[in-house]
Amino acid sequence: MTIQATLFSFVNRWECDENDHLNVQFYFSRFEEADRQFRLISGLSETLVGARRVRHVRFHKELRTGDLITVQSSVAFDGPHMLTVIHELRDGGTGMLAATALDGYEPNASSAKNLRQRFSDFQTPMISEASPRGLSAGPAGHRATLPGVQSKGAQICYRGTVLPRDIGIDNKADDQFALSCCTDGVPHVWQRTPMTHSYLSENGFGRVAVEMKLTWATPLKTGDTVIVATGFTGVGPKTFSMRHHLFESRTGRLAATLDVVALTMDLEARKAVALPQEAHQTINKMLID
Structure with a gap:
């Protein structure tokens, strides 16, 4: 046995966004289910390898x-983490190949053998298509605070509540x-730019993510209220990057960080x-890193 078939699914119309393609949240939901199945098939568990530190997704095809x-x-021991699980979505x-996900674990070094x-x-060997490009492989830090990121220029773009439907089988809010x-x-972040x-709309353009990295810091449960503060972290000729900070509102604790590389x-x-050019200049002046 090597690579395992872990998901058979289908794109529903209601899962597609304004660009008429599968919204990124549903790529993550497919990877989440594939991961559950892979854990069942392989026997991989947090007891053996610890909690997942990061999930790094690249989008290759609409x-x-x-x-x-x-x-x-499959498992790749030549990936960017001590133990890397690769999910290939086709x-x-x-x-x-439509998307890839790298799940990073850092078990005790003494257990590697x-x-x-x-x-x-x-x-299986690591595949080049899944390798991080616009974002580093390692997880984001867990020390961010709402006042801290706002002082650097991040702005609030979302408020919400964790509902029962948002909870996974581990009783925590899912990816x-x-x-x-x-x-x-x-969309409110893009609205800060030209x-x-x-x-x-006037130019027939859409907003597209090409790479994402999700790092959970602390869990969220039913009834928790959340807030997202976002800032730009880089800009190039065709792409720019941003970091979403997801906080639990009442205590201000960091729940998760989502790094994104986006394009038009x-x-x-x-x-x-x-x-x-004006977008490049505007974003460059707003960088928080």
Whole structure:
């Protein structure tokens, strides 16, 4: 045994966003289910490897209404973490790679040899397509505070509440919830730049994420209220990056951090377009890192 088939799914119309493709929160939900299945098949557990430190996702191909989805999962000991689980999400109709996720674990160094032996039947080499590019591989730090990130220029873009439907099987808010908070808030982040809703609509452009890194700091439970504060962290000719900080509102504790590399896409050609010069200049002045 090596790579394992861990998910068979389908893109529903209601999961697609204003760009007419699968919203990123549902890529994360597919990876979450694939991971549950892989843990069952392989015997991987937090008792053996500790809690997941980071999930790093890259988007390679759009998925649209009606597309089939498959996920295959394996362990890579040559990945960016001491133990890396790779999830390869493909278009089930064509076999093309649509997205990849790297789940990073840092078990005790003394257990490395035993883990290699234990998971040898589920091991595959690291694939280059999944390697981090616009974001570092390591998890984000856990020391951010709301006043601290606001003092650097981050601004609030979302407020919400954890509802029963947002809770996973471990009684904590799941990845999809964190992503939904950030994706609902991100249009307000774009609105701070020259690439406003009006600008995008007039030019036939859309907002697209190409790489994301989710780091959980503390769990959220039903009834917790949350707030997202976001700031820009970098800008290039076609892409820019931002960091969403998800805080529990009552205590101000950091729950999760989502790092994102985004671009503007021509919705007709389905290709990235260069940022307007004024957007590059504006974002560069707003960097929080």
